[in-house]
Amino acid sequence: MSKIRxxxxxxxxxxxxxxxxxxQIEECFLNALGPGKIPEVAKTSLKNVAxxxxxxxxxxxxxxxxxxxxxxxxxxxxxxxxxIFGPNHTGYGSALAVMxxxxxxxxxxDVEIDGETANKIVKESRIIDVDDSAHRFEHSIEVQxxxxxxxxxxxxxxxxxxxxxxxxxxAKEVGKAVAKVLVGxxxxxxxxxxxxxxxxxxxxxxxxxxxxxxxxAIDEDKFYSVIELQHVSACGYGPIVALISxxxxxxxxxxxxxxxxxxxxxxGDYSSVVGYAAVCFTK
Numbered sequence: 001m002s003k004i005r006x007x008x009x010x011x012x013x014x015x016x017x018x019x020x021x022x023x024q025i026e027e028c029f030l031n032a033l034g035p036g037k038i039p040e041v042a043k044t045s046l047k048n049v050a051x052x053x054x055x056x057x058x059x060x061x062x063x064x065x066x067x068x069x070x071x072x073x074x075x076x077x078x079x080x081x082x083x084i085f086g087p088n089h090t091g092y093g094s095a096l097a098v099m100x101x102x103x104x105x106x107x108x109x110d111v112e113i114d115g116e117t118a119n120k121i122v123k124e125s126r127i128i129d130v131d132d133s134a135h136r137f138e139h140s141i142e143v144q145x146x147x148x149x150x151x152x153x154x155x156x157x158x159x160x161x162x163x164x165x166x167x168x169x170x171a172k173e174v175g176k177a178v179a180k181v182l183v184g185x186x187x188x189x190x191x192x193x194x195x196x197x198x199x200x201x202x203x204x205x206x207x208x209x210x211x212x213x214x215x216x217a218i219d220e221d222k223f224y225s226v227i228e229l230q231h232v233s234a235c236g237y238g239p240i241v242a243l244i245s246x247x248x249x250x251x252x253x254x255x256x257x258x259x260x261x262x263x264x265x266x267x268g269d270y271s272s273v274v275g276y277a278a279v280c281f282t283k
Contacts (some may be wrong), residue, residue, distance in 0.1 A: 001099055002101075002102050002103055002107050003103070004102060004110070005098040005099065005103070005132070005135060006105050006257065007102045007104075007105055007107070007142060008012075008074070008136075008137050008139060009139045009143060010106065010107050011142050012058070013057070013058040013059060013119045013139060013142075014058070014059045014063075014146055015107065016107055018107045018109075019056040020110040021106075021146055023144025024059055024061070025067075025147060025150045027063075028059055028063035028066065028236070029031065029070075029071060030066045031064035031067070032061070032064075033064040033259070033265060033266065034064035034065075034067040035068050035071040037071075039071045039151065039210075040072035041076065041151050041152070042077045042078070043078070043150070044077040044078070044248045045077050045078065045079075045080070045086060046076050046077040046078070046186055046208060047076050047077055047186075048076055048077050048282040048283050049073055049076040049077075049188060049280060049281070049282055049283075050070040050189065050193070050246075050247055050281050050282065050283055051188060051190070051191070051223055051243045051246065051247050051280075051281035052070075052085075052100075052188065052189075052252050052279065052280055053189070053190075053191045053215070053240060053254065053279035054069045054070070054071060054144055054147075054192055054193075054278060055192075055193065055194050055242065055276035055277065055278070056086065056139060056140045056143045056144065056192045056193070056194060057143075057194055057263070058274065059143075059260075060142070060266070061263050061266050061267075062194065062276040063158075063258045064277040065260075065278050066144075066276075066278060067147070067246070068192060068258040068278040069258060069279070069280060070147045070148070070150075070151060071163055071251055072258060072280045073188060073280075074256055076139055077186075078140070078151075078155070078156070079152075079156055079186055079187055080156055080157065080186040080187065081117055081156065081158070081159065081182070081185060081186070081187040082144075082148055082158050082159075082169050082184065082187070082188050082189075082190055083117070083154055083158070083159040083161065083182065083187060083188070083190070083242060084134065084144055084160050084161070084179055084189075084190045085123075085141075085163060085190065085236070085238075085242050086138060086140030086161070086162055086192040086193075086236060087125075087163050087193065087235045087237075087238060087239060088134055088140075088161075088162045088163055088164035089138060089140065089190070090134075090136075090137045090140055090233065091133025091134075091164065092133050092134055092137065092138075093131045093132075093164065094128075094129035094134055094164070095136065095163075095165035096127055096128045096129050096161065096162070096164070096165055096174060097128065097129055097130075097131035097132075097162045097164070098121065098122060098130055098131075098160065098161045098162075099113050099130070099132050099135050099160050099163070099272035100118035100119055100122065100129075101113055101115045101117070101118075102115060104145060106142070106145050106146050106149060107146070108145075108149040108150065108225065109149060109153070109154050110154065111145055111149065111154055111156070111157070111158050112150070112154070112158075113158055113159065113160070114158065114159050117157070117181060117182075117185075117187075118130075120181045120192065121161070121178055121242075122261070122282050123161065124177040124178075124180050125173055125177035125178075127170055127173055128161065128174065128177075129175070130201045130211045131190055134162040134164065135162055139277050140162075140193075141160045141162065143192070144192055145158070146189055153267070155272050161174065161242075163238040163242070164239070165179045166237055166239075170238070171220075171237075171238040171239070171242045172241060172242070172245040173243035174242040175220075175241065175242035175243060175249070176245055176249055177193025178242070179245070179247075179248075179249030179250050180249070182246070182250065183250070187258050188218050189243050189246050189247070190243075191239040191240045192239060192241040193213075193235055193236025193237065193272050193277075194234065194236070194275065195207075195208040195211065195232070195275030195276060195277050196208050196232055196233050196234060196273075196274070196275045196277045197235065198233070198272045198274065199207045199232040199233070199272065199273065200270065200272065200273070201224075201262055201264045201271075201273050202268035202270075204262060204273050204274075204275050205260075205262065205275065206275065207226075207231075207232075208232065208260065208275040209260075211223060211226045211227045211230070211232050211234065211274055212260065212277055212279070214226050214227075215257075215279055216256070216279075217255075218244055218247060218252060218281075219244070219250060220240075220241045220248075221222035221245040223241060224237070224241055234275075235237065243281070246254045247281045250283065251283050252281045252282065252283055253282065253283060254281070254282050255279055255280070256279065256280050256282070257278075257279050258278040258279065258280055259276075259277070260275065260276050260277045260278075261275075261276055261277045262274060263276075275280070
Protein backbone atom coordinates (compact mmCIF):
# COMPACT_ATOMS: atom_id res chain seq x y z
CA MET A 1 0.00 0.00 0.00
CA SER A 2 1.45 3.33 -1.08
CA LYS A 3 1.19 6.34 1.16
CA ILE A 4 -1.33 8.87 -0.15
CA ARG A 5 -1.19 12.49 0.92
CA UNK A 6 -4.77 13.63 0.43
CA UNK A 7 -5.72 17.16 -0.62
CA UNK A 8 -6.68 19.60 2.14
CA UNK A 9 -7.72 22.50 -0.13
CA UNK A 10 -9.93 20.87 -2.79
CA UNK A 11 -13.25 22.70 -2.59
CA UNK A 12 -11.59 25.62 -0.78
CA UNK A 13 -8.55 27.12 -2.56
CA UNK A 14 -9.52 25.38 -5.79
CA UNK A 15 -12.42 23.37 -7.25
CA UNK A 16 -13.04 19.89 -5.85
CA UNK A 17 -13.86 17.92 -9.00
CA UNK A 18 -11.63 17.34 -12.00
CA UNK A 19 -13.74 19.00 -14.70
CA UNK A 20 -14.47 22.14 -12.68
CA UNK A 21 -10.82 22.34 -11.66
CA UNK A 22 -9.61 22.11 -15.27
CA UNK A 23 -12.05 24.86 -16.22
CA GLN A 24 -10.89 26.96 -13.27
CA ILE A 25 -7.24 26.62 -14.31
CA GLU A 26 -8.11 27.53 -17.91
CA GLU A 27 -9.92 30.60 -16.61
CA CYS A 28 -6.73 31.56 -14.71
CA PHE A 29 -4.75 31.40 -17.98
CA LEU A 30 -7.44 33.34 -19.89
CA ASN A 31 -8.07 35.92 -17.15
CA ALA A 32 -7.35 39.60 -17.81
CA LEU A 33 -4.70 39.42 -15.04
CA GLY A 34 -3.32 36.17 -16.49
CA PRO A 35 -1.34 35.50 -19.68
CA GLY A 36 -4.55 35.74 -21.73
CA LYS A 37 -4.19 32.42 -23.51
CA ILE A 38 -4.02 28.67 -22.89
CA PRO A 39 -0.43 27.38 -22.95
CA GLU A 40 0.90 24.99 -25.56
CA VAL A 41 3.18 22.50 -23.82
CA ALA A 42 6.51 22.08 -25.61
CA LYS A 43 7.19 18.36 -26.01
CA THR A 44 10.91 18.56 -25.17
CA SER A 45 12.72 18.42 -21.83
CA LEU A 46 13.15 21.83 -20.19
CA LYS A 47 15.58 24.02 -22.13
CA ASN A 48 16.19 27.15 -20.06
CA VAL A 49 13.76 27.39 -17.15
CA ALA A 50 15.33 26.30 -13.85
CA UNK A 51 12.97 27.84 -11.31
CA UNK A 52 9.74 29.70 -10.62
CA UNK A 53 8.29 31.78 -7.83
CA UNK A 54 4.51 31.21 -7.68
CA UNK A 55 1.85 32.50 -5.28
CA UNK A 56 -0.36 30.07 -3.34
CA UNK A 57 -3.60 31.79 -2.39
CA UNK A 58 -7.02 30.63 -3.56
CA UNK A 59 -7.12 30.38 -7.34
CA UNK A 60 -9.71 33.16 -7.58
CA UNK A 61 -7.13 35.50 -6.06
CA UNK A 62 -3.66 34.40 -7.16
CA UNK A 63 -4.39 31.82 -9.88
CA UNK A 64 -4.03 34.23 -12.82
CA UNK A 65 -0.66 35.43 -11.48
CA UNK A 66 0.57 31.84 -10.95
CA UNK A 67 -0.64 31.11 -14.50
CA UNK A 68 2.06 33.46 -15.89
CA UNK A 69 4.77 31.28 -14.35
CA UNK A 70 3.19 28.03 -15.54
CA UNK A 71 2.63 29.48 -19.02
CA UNK A 72 6.34 30.24 -19.27
CA UNK A 73 7.23 26.77 -17.96
CA UNK A 74 4.92 25.05 -20.47
CA UNK A 75 6.48 26.88 -23.41
CA UNK A 76 9.97 25.81 -22.25
CA UNK A 77 9.20 22.08 -22.05
CA UNK A 78 8.38 19.31 -19.61
CA UNK A 79 10.26 18.55 -16.37
CA UNK A 80 10.75 15.04 -15.01
CA UNK A 81 11.07 16.40 -11.47
CA UNK A 82 9.50 19.38 -9.70
CA UNK A 83 11.13 20.23 -6.38
CA ILE A 84 8.60 22.41 -4.56
CA PHE A 85 9.63 24.62 -1.62
CA GLY A 86 6.78 25.92 0.53
CA PRO A 87 6.51 27.69 3.88
CA ASN A 88 4.95 25.81 6.79
CA HIS A 89 1.83 27.75 7.88
CA THR A 90 0.56 25.07 10.27
CA GLY A 91 3.46 24.71 12.70
CA TYR A 92 3.35 20.91 12.53
CA GLY A 93 6.43 18.78 12.02
CA SER A 94 10.14 19.32 11.59
CA ALA A 95 11.80 22.67 10.90
CA LEU A 96 12.76 21.55 7.39
CA ALA A 97 10.73 18.58 6.21
CA VAL A 98 10.57 16.45 3.09
CA MET A 99 8.28 13.56 2.17
CA UNK A 100 10.29 10.79 0.50
CA UNK A 101 7.68 8.23 -0.54
CA UNK A 102 4.11 7.84 -1.75
CA UNK A 103 1.78 9.99 -3.82
CA UNK A 104 0.09 13.38 -3.52
CA UNK A 105 -3.54 13.31 -4.63
CA UNK A 106 -5.56 16.15 -6.13
CA UNK A 107 -8.84 16.06 -8.06
CA UNK A 108 -6.67 15.70 -11.20
CA UNK A 109 -5.08 12.46 -10.00
CA ASP A 110 -2.00 11.26 -8.13
CA VAL A 111 1.56 12.56 -8.45
CA GLU A 112 4.40 10.35 -7.29
CA ILE A 113 7.12 11.53 -4.93
CA ASP A 114 10.63 11.05 -6.30
CA GLY A 115 12.05 9.09 -3.36
CA GLU A 116 15.52 8.73 -4.81
CA THR A 117 15.96 12.48 -5.35
CA ALA A 118 14.38 13.28 -1.96
CA ASN A 119 16.77 10.94 -0.14
CA LYS A 120 19.80 12.37 -1.94
CA ILE A 121 18.74 15.89 -0.91
CA VAL A 122 18.34 14.76 2.72
CA LYS A 123 21.82 13.26 2.63
CA GLU A 124 23.40 16.23 0.90
CA SER A 125 21.82 18.91 3.12
CA ARG A 126 22.02 17.18 6.50
CA ILE A 127 19.44 19.65 7.90
CA ILE A 128 16.26 18.35 6.24
CA ASP A 129 14.24 15.68 8.05
CA VAL A 130 11.93 13.12 6.50
CA ASP A 131 8.63 14.11 8.15
CA ASP A 132 5.16 13.64 6.67
CA SER A 133 3.37 15.47 9.47
CA ALA A 134 4.71 18.86 8.30
CA HIS A 135 2.93 18.31 4.99
CA ARG A 136 -0.38 16.89 6.15
CA PHE A 137 -2.39 20.13 6.37
CA GLU A 138 -0.06 22.54 4.57
CA HIS A 139 -1.49 24.28 1.47
CA SER A 140 1.54 26.09 0.03
CA ILE A 141 2.89 23.10 -1.92
CA GLU A 142 -0.46 21.47 -2.63
CA VAL A 143 -1.90 24.41 -4.60
CA GLN A 144 0.96 24.24 -7.14
CA UNK A 145 0.15 20.64 -8.11
CA UNK A 146 -3.07 21.09 -10.14
CA UNK A 147 -1.30 23.60 -12.41
CA UNK A 148 1.53 21.12 -13.02
CA UNK A 149 -0.96 18.29 -13.57
CA UNK A 150 -3.00 20.42 -15.96
CA UNK A 151 0.15 20.81 -18.09
CA UNK A 152 1.83 17.42 -17.67
CA UNK A 153 -0.71 14.91 -16.36
CA UNK A 154 1.07 12.48 -14.03
CA UNK A 155 4.24 12.36 -16.12
CA UNK A 156 6.47 14.04 -13.55
CA UNK A 157 7.53 13.39 -9.97
CA UNK A 158 7.75 15.80 -7.06
CA UNK A 159 9.97 16.45 -4.08
CA UNK A 160 8.00 18.54 -1.53
CA UNK A 161 10.09 20.47 1.03
CA UNK A 162 8.35 22.41 3.78
CA UNK A 163 10.09 25.29 5.60
CA UNK A 164 9.06 26.05 9.18
CA UNK A 165 12.56 27.43 9.75
CA UNK A 166 13.35 30.17 7.25
CA UNK A 167 16.65 31.69 8.39
CA UNK A 168 19.14 32.76 5.74
CA UNK A 169 21.81 30.14 6.48
CA UNK A 170 19.45 27.14 6.47
CA ALA A 171 17.62 28.29 3.36
CA LYS A 172 20.87 28.79 1.45
CA GLU A 173 22.05 25.36 2.57
CA VAL A 174 18.85 23.72 1.31
CA GLY A 175 19.21 25.54 -2.02
CA LYS A 176 22.82 24.45 -2.48
CA ALA A 177 22.02 20.83 -1.59
CA VAL A 178 19.10 20.72 -4.01
CA ALA A 179 21.19 22.25 -6.80
CA LYS A 180 23.92 19.67 -6.27
CA VAL A 181 21.44 16.79 -6.53
CA LEU A 182 19.68 18.27 -9.58
CA VAL A 183 22.81 18.84 -11.72
CA GLY A 184 22.21 17.25 -15.12
CA UNK A 185 18.59 16.37 -14.30
CA UNK A 186 15.52 17.63 -16.14
CA UNK A 187 14.05 19.48 -13.17
CA UNK A 188 12.37 22.69 -12.09
CA UNK A 189 12.42 24.24 -8.60
CA UNK A 190 9.27 26.06 -7.52
CA UNK A 191 9.25 28.45 -4.55
CA UNK A 192 5.69 28.86 -3.32
CA UNK A 193 5.15 32.25 -1.67
CA UNK A 194 2.77 35.16 -1.44
CA UNK A 195 4.26 38.60 -0.92
CA UNK A 196 3.20 41.30 1.58
CA UNK A 197 0.12 40.42 3.64
CA UNK A 198 -2.71 42.77 4.68
CA UNK A 199 -1.25 46.23 4.14
CA UNK A 200 -2.59 49.11 2.04
CA UNK A 201 -1.90 48.71 -1.70
CA UNK A 202 0.70 51.47 -2.03
CA UNK A 203 2.77 50.33 0.92
CA UNK A 204 2.55 46.65 -0.04
CA UNK A 205 3.54 47.30 -3.65
CA UNK A 206 6.49 49.50 -2.62
CA UNK A 207 7.87 46.89 -0.20
CA UNK A 208 7.31 44.06 -2.64
CA UNK A 209 9.01 45.99 -5.44
CA UNK A 210 12.17 46.28 -3.35
CA UNK A 211 12.12 42.58 -2.47
CA UNK A 212 11.51 41.60 -6.10
CA UNK A 213 14.34 43.84 -7.31
CA UNK A 214 16.69 41.81 -5.12
CA UNK A 215 15.23 38.62 -6.63
CA UNK A 216 15.85 40.10 -10.09
CA ALA A 217 19.47 40.72 -9.08
CA ILE A 218 19.66 37.00 -8.11
CA ASP A 219 20.97 38.15 -4.73
CA GLU A 220 19.60 36.16 -1.79
CA ASP A 221 21.50 38.17 0.85
CA LYS A 222 20.03 41.41 -0.44
CA PHE A 223 16.58 39.84 -0.68
CA TYR A 224 16.80 38.63 2.92
CA SER A 225 17.92 42.01 4.19
CA VAL A 226 15.01 43.76 2.39
CA ILE A 227 12.63 41.26 4.05
CA GLU A 228 14.11 42.05 7.47
CA LEU A 229 14.66 45.81 7.17
CA GLN A 230 11.35 46.59 5.46
CA HIS A 231 9.39 44.06 7.53
CA VAL A 232 8.05 42.43 4.38
CA SER A 233 5.44 39.87 5.45
CA ALA A 234 6.04 37.49 2.52
CA CYS A 235 5.30 34.04 3.93
CA GLY A 236 7.72 32.01 1.80
CA TYR A 237 10.90 34.09 2.04
CA GLY A 238 12.92 30.99 3.05
CA PRO A 239 11.80 29.06 -0.05
CA ILE A 240 12.66 32.10 -2.21
CA VAL A 241 16.16 32.33 -0.66
CA ALA A 242 16.63 28.58 -1.24
CA LEU A 243 15.54 28.98 -4.88
CA ILE A 244 17.92 31.91 -5.52
CA SER A 245 20.75 29.99 -3.91
CA UNK A 246 20.02 26.88 -6.01
CA UNK A 247 19.60 28.97 -9.16
CA UNK A 248 23.06 30.49 -8.73
CA UNK A 249 24.62 27.03 -8.38
CA UNK A 250 22.73 25.85 -11.48
CA UNK A 251 24.05 28.71 -13.61
CA UNK A 252 20.90 30.81 -13.87
CA UNK A 253 21.49 34.06 -15.77
CA UNK A 254 18.16 35.82 -15.36
CA UNK A 255 15.30 36.09 -12.87
CA UNK A 256 12.45 37.82 -14.65
CA UNK A 257 9.33 39.21 -13.00
CA UNK A 258 6.45 37.99 -15.18
CA UNK A 259 3.60 39.49 -13.17
CA UNK A 260 2.98 41.33 -9.90
CA UNK A 261 -0.53 42.02 -8.71
CA UNK A 262 -2.36 42.21 -5.40
CA UNK A 263 -5.69 40.95 -4.10
CA UNK A 264 -6.79 44.58 -4.55
CA UNK A 265 -6.34 44.25 -8.30
CA UNK A 266 -8.64 41.21 -8.17
CA UNK A 267 -11.47 42.44 -5.96
CA GLY A 268 -11.00 46.21 -6.03
CA ASP A 269 -10.43 46.68 -2.30
CA TYR A 270 -7.03 48.35 -1.91
CA SER A 271 -7.22 49.09 1.81
CA SER A 272 -5.65 45.80 2.88
CA VAL A 273 -4.07 43.62 0.21
CA VAL A 274 -1.92 40.53 -0.29
CA GLY A 275 0.79 40.73 -2.96
CA TYR A 276 1.32 37.98 -5.58
CA ALA A 277 4.37 37.61 -7.82
CA ALA A 278 5.31 35.24 -10.64
CA VAL A 279 9.05 35.07 -11.39
CA CYS A 280 10.92 32.85 -13.85
CA PHE A 281 14.59 31.86 -13.45
CA THR A 282 16.34 30.97 -16.72
CA LYS A 283 19.78 29.63 -17.56
